[in-house]
Amino acid sequence: MISFDSFLMEDGSPIYLQIIHFVQRGIVAGTIADGDEMPSRRMLSAWIGVNPNTIQKAYRMLEDEGIIESRSGAKSCVTIDETKIQRIRSSLLAKDTQSLVTSMKQMGISKEEALALIETAWREEEQP
Amino acid sequence: MISFDSFLMEDGSPIYLQIIHFVQRGIVAGTIADGDEMPSRRMLSAWIGVNPNTIQKAYRMLEDEGIIESRSGAKSCVTIDETKIQRIRSSLLAKDTQSLVTSMKQMGISKEEALALIETAWREEEQP
Amino acid sequence: MISFDSFLMEDGSPIYLQIIHFVQRGIVAGTIADGDEMPSRRMLSAWIGVNPNTIQKAYRMLEDEGIIESRSGAKSCVTIDETKIQRIRSSLLAKDTQSLVTSMKQMGISKEEALALIETAWREEEQP
Amino acid sequence: MISFDSFLMEDGSPIYLQIIHFVQRGIVAGTIADGDEMPSRRMLSAWIGVNPNTIQKAYRMLEDEGIIESRSGAKSCVTIDETKIQRIRSSLLAKDTQSLVTSMKQMGISKEEALALIETAWREEEQP
DNA sequence: GTGGTCTAGACCACG
DNA sequence: GTGGTCTAGACCACA
Numbered sequence: 001m002i003s004f005d006s007f008l009m010e011d012g013s014p015i016y017l018q019i020i021h022f023v024q025r026g027i028v029a030g031t032i033a034d035g036d037e038m039p040s041r042r043m044l045s046a047w048i049g050v051n052p053n054t055i056q057k058a059y060r061m062l063e064d065e066g067i068i069e070s071r072s073g074a075k076s077c078v079t080i081d082e083t084k085i086q087r088i089r090s091s092l093l094a095k096d097t098q099s100l101v102t103s104m105k106q107m108g109i110s111k112e113e114a115l116a117l118i119e120t121a122w123r124e125e126e127q128p
Numbered sequence: 129m130i131s132f133d134s135f136l137m138e139d140g141s142p143i144y145l146q147i148i149h150f151v152q153r154g155i156v157a158g159t160i161a162d163g164d165e166m167p168s169r170r171m172l173s174a175w176i177g178v179n180p181n182t183i184q185k186a187y188r189m190l191e192d193e194g195i196i197e198s199r200s201g202a203k204s205c206v207t208i209d210e211t212k213i214q215r216i217r218s219s220l221l222a223k224d225t226q227s228l229v230t231s232m233k234q235m236g237i238s239k240e241e242a243l244a245l246i247e248t249a250w251r252e253e254e255q256p
Numbered sequence: 257m258i259s260f261d262s263f264l265m266e267d268g269s270p271i272y273l274q275i276i277h278f279v280q281r282g283i284v285a286g287t288i289a290d291g292d293e294m295p296s297r298r299m300l301s302a303w304i305g306v307n308p309n310t311i312q313k314a315y316r317m318l319e320d321e322g323i324i325e326s327r328s329g330a331k332s333c334v335t336i337d338e339t340k341i342q343r344i345r346s347s348l349l350a351k352d353t354q355s356l357v358t359s360m361k362q363m364g365i366s367k368e369e370a371l372a373l374i375e376t377a378w379r380e381e382e383q384p
Numbered sequence: 385m386i387s388f389d390s391f392l393m394e395d396g397s398p399i400y401l402q403i404i405h406f407v408q409r410g411i412v413a414g415t416i417a418d419g420d421e422m423p424s425r426r427m428l429s430a431w432i433g434v435n436p437n438t439i440q441k442a443y444r445m446l447e448d449e450g451i452i453e454s455r456s457g458a459k460s461c462v463t464i465d466e467t468k469i470q471r472i473r474s475s476l477l478a479k480d481t482q483s484l485v486t487s488m489k490q491m492g493i494s495k496e497e498a499l500a501l502i503e504t505a506w507r508e509e510e511q512p
Numbered sequence: 513g514t515g516g517t518c519t520a521g522a523c524c525a526c527g
Numbered sequence: 528g529t530g531g532t533c534t535a536g537a538c539c540a541c542a
Contacts, residue, residue, distance in 0.1 A: 006234075010227070012142070014517060022234075029236035040529055051519045056531075064320070072530045073435070073526035092235060097249040100228045106134075106150075107220065108157035111250045115243055121225040122239045142540060179329075179542050262490075267483070269397075270532060278490075285492035296514055307534045312516075328515045329541035348491065353505040356484045362390075362406075363476065364413035367506045371499055377481040378495045398525060435527045517539080524532080 001039060002032050002078075007048050015050055019058035021092070023067065027080060028089045038068055038076040130154065130164050130206075135176050143178055147186035149220075151195065155208060156217045166196055166204040257295060258288050258334075263304050271306055275314035277348070279323065283336060284345045294324055294332040386410065386420050386462075391432050399434055403442035405476070407451065411464060412473045422452055422460040 007022050009015070026032035038044075041059065045052040059076060062068045066084065070076040104114045135150050154160035166172075169187060173180040187204060190196045194212070198204040208216075232242045263278050265271070282288035294300075297315065301308040315332060318324045322340065326332040360370045391406050410416035422428075425443060429436040443460060446452045450468065454460040464472075488498045 012145075016517080021231075025231065025234040029234060031236075041531090042529075051521095053520090054518060057517090059530090070530060071526090073528085075529070089235070092231070093237070093245060094249075096228050096231050097245045098253075100224050101246065101249045101253055103149075103153065103220070103224050105250075105253065106153040106157060107217070108159075109221070111247065114250070115246060117221055117225050118229065118243060118246060119239065121222075121229045122233075122242070125226075125229055125233065144540080179540095182541065185540090272532080277487075281487065281490040285490060287492075297516090298514075307536095309535090310533060313532090315515090326515060327541090329513085331514070345491070348487070349493070349501060350505075352484050352487050353501050354509075356480050357502065357505045357509055359405075359409065359476070359480050361506075361509065362409040362413060363473070364415075365477070367503065370506070371502060373477055373481050374485065374499060374502060375495065377478075377485045378489075378498070381482075381485055381489065400525080438526060441525090514541080515539105516541105517537105519537080520535090522532105522534080524530105526530080527528085 002026065002036055004039065004044060004047055015054050016058040016061065019050075019055065020061055023058075023062060024088050024092060027067070027078070027085055028092060032078055034078055034080050036078040038078065040075060130160050130166055132167065132172060132175050143182050144186040144189065147176075147178075147183070148189055151190060151206075152216050152220055155195070155206070155213055156220060160206055162206055162208050164206045166206065168203065258282065258292055260295065260300060260303055271310050272314040272317065275306075275311065276317055279314075279318060280344050280348060283323070283334070283341055284348060288334055290334055290336050292334040294334065296331060386416050386422055388423065388428060388431050399438050400442040400445065403434075403439070404445055404449075407446060407462075408472050408476055411451070411462070411469055412476060416462055418462055418464050420462045422462065424459065 002023075004022070007019075010018060023032060038059070039047065041052050041055045044050075045055050059068065059070065063070055063076075067078065067080060067088075068076050069079045101114075109117075130151075132150070135147075151160060166187070167175060169180055169183045172178075173183050187196065187198065191198055191204075195206065195208060195216075196204045197207045229242075237245075258279075260278070263275075266274060279288060294315070295303065297308050297311045300306075301311050315324065315326065319326055319332075323334065323336060323344075324332050325335045357370075365373075386407075388406070391403075407416060422443070423431065425436055425439045428434075429439050443452065443454065447454055447460075451462065451464060451472075452460045453463045485498075493501075
């Protein structure tokens with residue numbers, strides 16, 4: 001069973017998108033693998049304190065993207081292959097880096113300072 | 129008069145937030161300074177092609193944060209000091225780096241790979 | 257404005273699918289054309305007596321299929337070209353005929369009787 | 385013993401309805417006659433790979449319609465007469481033809497084209 | 513007013 | 528218990 005313990009509400013972006021991204025990152029990280037069972041809608045709903053309909057919406061979109069499969073009465077399963085993983089990985093990384101670089105450039109931050117900031121933040125998250 | 133020529137619609141995040149962030153980044157970069165005049169609401173509305181209500185909301189929130197001051201009948205002015213600037217700078221940088229670091233760690237990316245990705249993205253944005 | 261006056265609840269199939277099919281048939285018939293405005297969610301909701309969320313779901317899927325386009329604050333518009341129309345037409349016709357032929361064959365109906373039944377039903381619907 | 389060998393999952397319609405329709409069509413076709421034994425619930429469940437509860441529901445509804453009779457401990461039997469057969473036949477045919485005619489009329493298909501499509505589909509199913 | 517997200521809770525189909 | 532649809536109604540972002 002996939003764990004959603006580390007799932008946290010973040011920014012103001014739609015919850016169903018946050019769920020999708022959480023799953024996508026888990027797939028890229030390898031903590032979510034082909035054949036894994038997703039938690040049921042109701043269970044995840046209670047787990048992270050979100051309405052079942054919102055979970056349903058996220059699951060439906062994951063299904064549309066071919067990331068999970070749902071059969072009525074049975075648990076939903078992850079269905080991915082290496083090709084899909086690489087596609088997701090590239091897409092997520094591009095989004096992350098691009099938004100940071102754009103933002104920092106607008107603030108007049110130098111590349112060196114940016115890299116230093118990242119490195120610091122990386123270390124701080126390890127032993128907070 | 130502060131220039132909004134380089135203002136671009138980006139992601140799907142709310143426009144009023146994008147405007148606020150644009151001003152905040154300009155302040156950090158030094159292109160927006162204490163005493164500068166903000167464009168009038170209706171002028172900015174036409175300038176960047178956004179509904180006046182949305183502009184109004186952004187200005188209102190900038191006022192609430194003490195970043196601008198609107199005197200009735202007169203133009204809105206930027207009112208910041210070095211302390212505020214540093215606070216904004218820290219806040220923006222923290223938000224940017226933290227979201228990237230968190231996201232990449234969740235994906236199991238190594239610090240070295242992350243730094244390399246940032247560096248590449250930085251260079252690519254310079255000569256696209 | 258597209259008319260939903262002739263929209264009727266039919267079988268037990270999901271309402272959002274019935275809405276989608278209604279729109280698709282209208283497109284094939286030419287009563288719904290490129291550039292036409294869709295009724296707003298709330299308005300259609302009241303019109304055909306269905307919850308706004310159900311309408312929203314149908315519209316969202318029509319959007320995913322590239323049949324309509326929605327921009328926040330503005331009305332949703334139909335966006336189709338001749339290629340899409342032909343694709344929809346073939347798909348709908350194939351589904352209709354195939355299900356009827358399969359069903360009738362299982363009942364041991366002869367082709368001639370089937371054609372006669374269709375012809376009769378066709379005429380009866382004209383002057384009921 | 386009635387054969388369910390030619391039973392196939394079709395569209396997305398509920399399985400219990402598909403079972404009911406299969407029996408009804410068999411009755412109309414004459415392959416299922418008065419007095420025939422239905423397979424036991426658990427046997428049919430294994431036969432067509434469907435959950436026993438679903439079978440139970442279908443049998444229950446067939447009982448309610450007076451099409452089969454279940455005596456406790458004994459096998460379920462088909463109990464129909466000519467009158468019932470004609471009623472079922474009319475009902476099924478009407479449903480099939482009406483839905484097709486309605487759909488095609490909404491698409492602006494001419495009667496001639498409709499008949500031609502049916503004829504083609506009929507022939508194609510014979511030698512696929 | 514329009515599009516979009518979310519909550520709360522019900523009901524059905526399926527295993 | 529699980530997946531899926533639907534209702535009723537609220538709130539936000541946008542024009």
